Amino acid sequence: MRIAPRSKGADIECYNKLIYLHAALCEALRLYPSVPFQAKVPMELDILQSGHQLDPSMQIIISMYAMGRIKSIWGEDCYEFKPERWISEGVLAFNAGPRTCIGKNMAFIQMKAVAATTISSYRIQAVPRQTVIPNVSIILRMKHGFKVMVSPA
Numbered sequence: 001m002r003i004a005p006r007s008k009g010a011d012i013e014c015y016n017k018l019i020y021l022h023a024a025l026c027e028a029l030r031l032y033p034s035v036p037f038q039a040k041v042p043m044e045l046d047i048l049q050s051g052h053q054l055d056p057s058m059q060i061i062i063s064m065y066a067m068g069r070i071k072s073i074w075g076e077d078c079y080e081f082k083p084e085r086w087i088s089e090g091v092l093a094f095n096a097g098p099r100t101c102i103g104k105n106m107a108f109i110q111m112k113a114v115a116a117t118t119i120s121s122y123r124i125q126a127v128p129r130q131t132v133i134p135n136v137s138i139i140l141r142m143k144h145g146f147k148v149m150v151s152p153a
């Protein structure tokens, strides 16, 4: 499917048809969540499913980056990039429950628009032999970036 860079209005519907691209974006966000960790505080005494007791003086740090790499959640192939695993599941990277990211749908439309127009117009190849490592911060960034070679498709 080719999406015109300046498409607007009703054309937004066509992004819903990009099922595999949607799954690929979910898979990228599983391994590299833009918000790699979150902090939560219970409003009242509570007990987690694990049996841990919580009270409002406690703060829980949840690492989405680590959770995306847990074999008991994702299986033995948790380090592999496999968009297929998302064809029927939800997206952890946007949080869950009543505080789910309200920009989730907008973020997906933006990501799909950029990916679809870029992929159809350019050939993008990773520069070989570079080391890409994360920079630990509230927003997940690459410490030295990720160099690519861009040429016309």
Ligand code: HEM
Pocket: 029, 033, 034, 035, 038, 039, 093, 094, 095, 098, 099, 100, 101, 102, 103, 104, 106, 107
């Ligand atoms: C890939 C893109 C994005 C990711 C991974 C993301 C992720 C998240 C996460 C994890 C939270 C929950 C934070 C917490 O409760 O600790 C959140 C909240 C939120 N996000 Fe996003 N977000 C994205 C894009 C956007 C966009 C494009 C918008 C607005 C246009 C947006 C607006 C918000 C707002 C307003 C909240 C607060 C919701 C609330 O507390 O009730 N986000 N986002």
